[in-house]
Amino acid sequence: MLSRTADHLFWMARYMERAENTARMLDVGYRMSLMPQTATEVEQNWVGLLRIMSLEEQYRATCGEVDGDKVIRFMIFDPENPSSIRNCLRAARENAHAVRDTLTAELWETTNATWIKVRGLTPEILDDRGVGEFFEWVKYRSHLSRGVTIGTMLQDDSWRFIRLGTFLERADNTARILDVKYQVLVSEDGGEAADYYRWSALLHSVSAFEVYRKVYRDLISPVRVADLLILNQDMPRSLARCMREVYANLQVVANDRSGETMRRAGELEASLRFGRIDHLLDQGLHSFLDRFMDRIYDLGNRISDDFLIPLRAS
Amino acid sequence: MAITEFFDEMQGDGGLVRPHYADVSRWLDGMSSERMARKRAEANALFHRFGITFAVYGEDSGTERLIPFDIIPRIITAEEWRILEAGLRQRVMALNAFIRDIYHERSILKDGRIPEQDVLGNAQYRKEMVGVQVVHDVYAHIAGVDIVRAGEGEFYVLEDNLRVPSGVSYMLEDRRMMMRLFPELFASNRVAPVDHYPNLLLETMRSVAPAGQDNPTVVVMTPGAYNSAYFEHAFLAQQMGVELVEGQDLFVRDETVYMRTTQGPKRVDVIYRRIDDDFLDPLVFRKDSMLGVPGLLQAYRAGKVTLANAVGGGLADDKSIYPYVPEMVRFYLGEEPILNNVPTYRCSDPKQLSHVLANLPELVVKEVHGAGGYGMLVGPTASKEEIEKFRARVKENPDKYIAQPTLSLSACPTFVESGVAPRHIDLRPFVLSGKEVCMVPGGLTRVALREGSLVVNSSQGGGTKDTWVLEA
Numbered sequence: 001m002l003s004r005t006a007d008h009l010f011w012m013a014r015y016m017e018r019a020e021n022t023a024r025m026l027d028v029g030y031r032m033s034l035m036p037q038t039a040t041e042v043e044q045n046w047v048g049l050l051r052i053m054s055l056e057e058q059y060r061a062t063c064g065e066v067d068g069d070k071v072i073r074f075m076i077f078d079p080e081n082p083s084s085i086r087n088c089l090r091a092a093r094e095n096a097h098a099v100r101d102t103l104t105a106e107l108w109e110t111t112n113a114t115w116i117k118v119r120g121l122t123p124e125i126l127d128d129r130g131v132g133e134f135f136e137w138v139k140y141r142s143h144l145s146r147g148v149t150i151g152t153m154l155q156d157d158s159w160r161f162i163r164l165g166t167f168l169e170r171a172d173n174t175a176r177i178l179d180v181k182y183q184v185l186v187s188e189d190g191g192e193a194a195d196y197y198r199w200s201a202l203l204h205s206v207s208a209f210e211v212y213r214k215v216y217r218d219l220i221s222p223v224r225v226a227d228l229l230i231l232n233q234d235m236p237r238s239l240a241r242c243m244r245e246v247y248a249n250l251q252v253v254a255n256d257r258s259g260e261t262m263r264r265a266g267e268l269e270a271s272l273r274f275g276r277i278d279h280l281l282d283q284g285l286h287s288f289l290d291r292f293m294d295r296i297y298d299l300g301n302r303i304s305d306d307f308l309i310p311l312r313a314s
Numbered sequence: 315m316a317i318t319e320f321f322d323e324m325q326g327d328g329g330l331v332r333p334h335y336a337d338v339s340r341w342l343d344g345m346s347s348e349r350m351a352r353k354r355a356e357a358n359a360l361f362h363r364f365g366i367t368f369a370v371y372g373e374d375s376g377t378e379r380l381i382p383f384d385i386i387p388r389i390i391t392a393e394e395w396r397i398l399e400a401g402l403r404q405r406v407m408a409l410n411a412f413i414r415d416i417y418h419e420r421s422i423l424k425d426g427r428i429p430e431q432d433v434l435g436n437a438q439y440r441k442e443m444v445g446v447q448v449v450h451d452v453y454a455h456i457a458g459v460d461i462v463r464a465g466e467g468e469f470y471v472l473e474d475n476l477r478v479p480s481g482v483s484y485m486l487e488d489r490r491m492m493m494r495l496f497p498e499l500f501a502s503n504r505v506a507p508v509d510h511y512p513n514l515l516l517e518t519m520r521s522v523a524p525a526g527q528d529n530p531t532v533v534v535m536t537p538g539a540y541n542s543a544y545f546e547h548a549f550l551a552q553q554m555g556v557e558l559v560e561g562q563d564l565f566v567r568d569e570t571v572y573m574r575t576t577q578g579p580k581r582v583d584v585i586y587r588r589i590d591d592d593f594l595d596p597l598v599f600r601k602d603s604m605l606g607v608p609g610l611l612q613a614y615r616a617g618k619v620t621l622a623n624a625v626g627g628g629l630a631d632d633k634s635i636y637p638y639v640p641e642m643v644r645f646y647l648g649e650e651p652i653l654n655n656v657p658t659y660r661c662s663d664p665k666q667l668s669h670v671l672a673n674l675p676e677l678v679v680k681e682v683h684g685a686g687g688y689g690m691l692v693g694p695t696a697s698k699e700e701i702e703k704f705r706a707r708v709k710e711n712p713d714k715y716i717a718q719p720t721l722s723l724s725a726c727p728t729f730v731e732s733g734v735a736p737r738h739i740d741l742r743p744f745v746l747s748g749k750e751v752c753m754v755p756g757g758l759t760r761v762a763l764r765e766g767s768l769v770v771n772s773s774q775g776g777g778t779k780d781t782w783v784l785e786a
Contacts, residue, residue: 003576098538256578
């Protein structure tokens with residue numbers, strides 16, 4: 001397939017996934033802000049969210065003081081914020097539009113309809129309807145486009161580049177959520193009840209609350225949360241699962257230049273498949289996640305160079 | 315411009331419904347305007363959802379406009395189509411022969427049938443094409459010929475579009491929409507199908523691949539997603555099952571064109587390009603073109619790739635060349651033209667000029683290289699002052715103008731605000747030339763939605779209709 005086509009499909013999927021993850025994080029942030037707590041705690045909660053997205057600096061430059069409503073608007077509407085939900089959905093649609101000949105009619109219509117809807121959304125309408133409903137809607141639109149992709153697209157290379165985009169983006173997002181929340185949560189000395197709500201909010205943000213209950217049938221503990229979101233192969237948003245998908249799809253689309261990229265993806269995948277949570281925690285979760293995100297970033301660049309925007313003619 | 319006398323496609327003398335419209339007329343009578351409005355709204359919603367739109371990119375992306383779709387079909391009888399098809403085939407064959415001749419022997423010029431200056435001095439003439447062999451001698455692989463009807467059996471060709479004619483996707487989508495909205499009509503009328511057009515197009519493209527390429531790779535080349543006809547480019551690529559490429563996806567090495575794929579370079583044999591000559595190759599044409607492929611023309615001239623339509627074919631669809639098309643039919647085919655040209659006066663000829671100047675109030679005067687209705691005088695509706703101003707301009711620069719009598723376009727019943735009323739229409743059939751000449755029955759019917767208007771262009775509020783050719 002055309003490299004440019006693969007590039008658009010890869011980014012279409014990444015932006016859709018990013019929109020979903022932003023909505024997830026905002027939703028949790030919003031819910032946590034409704035819990036009884038001090039103003040500083042509330043603020044810390046939002047600052048943490050901005051840090052997850054590496055947007056704290058940009059936010060402060062445009063909006064000043066950290067305030068829940070302002071953060072939510074910034075993350076939904078801000079035209080300068082590349083990760084705002086509006087910008088992500090627009091970018092997803094633009095990428096889809098550029099390759100609409102390779103998409104099924106349903107997938108194109110879904111992506112286009114999502115953008116048309118969000119294009120008409122204003123802060124006033126949002127206030128009226130409630131942000132919770134909106135976050136839910138974004139999540140479901142993302143579920144829908146993923147479902148339409150799986151249910152209608154031919155499972156050829158187009159499909160695989162879409163999947164690569166989805167899982168690479170998701171791996172990055174899960175790592176970010178875990179990194180910031182984990183640091184805030186373990187360092188804080190709240191009561192047991194408060195802890196419970198915070199940990200469960202983290203699980204909710206990656207749709208893992210029920211999963212956790214089912215897997216562990218036990219109280220929520222930080223180590224198990226980390227285990228579930230990093231190493232559990234069956235958990236669709238865990239790092240291990242995301243990397244398994246990335247590696248599997250890379251193997252199929254491989255070309256004569258992608259050997260090193262394959263090796264690195266395989267190495268990372270294996271380290272998660274055979275990893276143990278106590279070993280990870282021994283080396284420090286933060287430094288592990290930091291390195292993981294660097295390696296994801298590196299993989300993204302390498303995929304671009306090998307497949308998507310080959311600079312050389314051959 | 316108000317035209318009071320015109321041919322009505324549905325009703326003959328005394329309001330009698332023509333036999334081929336009998337069923338549709340009954341159907342129309344039985345339909346309330348509420349239902350009609352509902353169906354039209356349904357069609358609009360579907361067109362929007364499918365993104366069958368004209369891109370109007372401004373401040374915000376995704377601003378796209380629909381071309382209005384009228385739910386009342388335009389019907390052509392089998393007999394009329396037989397004549398139209400023969401006429402179109404003949405005309406396009408003559409045009410291809412003409413372009414070939416100009417870039418090779420120039421016998422029509424040597425024979426004095428067309429003044430050399432009109433051809434070789436034409437802006438669309440490409441000296442780079444002199445002596446270049448193209449596969450099967452075809453230049454205009456896809457021709458969109460604009461036809462109007464003035465009376466019973468009286469068809470005129472207004473324009474031969476030989477560069478990158480568009481609109482065929484609307485022809486196909488209009489049919490799909492009609493079948494979806496009113497399946498019952500297709501049960502009671504024998505409408506010739508058109509949906510095999512993409513197949514014919516692909517076959518045509520494959521038939522003109524460079525010699526030796528047994529399983530040729532065909533691509534559609536677009537200027538990009540921001541082009542107003544992008545929907546059509548994507549649509550045709552998808553329907554043919556070929557790649558939709560932009561200039562940046564292609565490169566040339568050893569006079570061979572390749573596309574950049576995730577599996578490395580892949581050779582391209584036939585390019586259905588929807589981009590003008592000027593932008594094809596920055597090494598030869600416009601240096602500032604970001605849309606083209608450096609070296610493409612060299613590969614083309616070496617016969618390693620086929621471009622459809624061919625470079626330099628625009629020569630034959632220029633207004634200054636148009637008056638000679640009937641002569642081309644006689645010269646190259648030894649036949650009498652089946653389709654009429656609108657009588658055209660070339661102001662460059664002193665005798666014709668004096669006729670034009672004497673009859674300005676009855677004529678339409680056009681700039682030879684103008685387009686989109688600019689630099690045009692419509693005599694019957696112009697004021698005395700405008701006519702005099704134009705007279706001075708024509709006298710000063712007669713070579714730049716042609717003149718034609720004002721044609722009264724036929725009208726077809728159309729669903730407008732006031733109900734069902736006649737509106738003027740034209741017809742653009744698409745003629746494909748490869749190893750063979752072929753076409754699907756019908757074409758795109760455009761309709762001027764404003765009462766009395768003769769302007770069918772979508773940019774000026776024109777709409778489209780499904781076009782039926784009835785099977786005998």
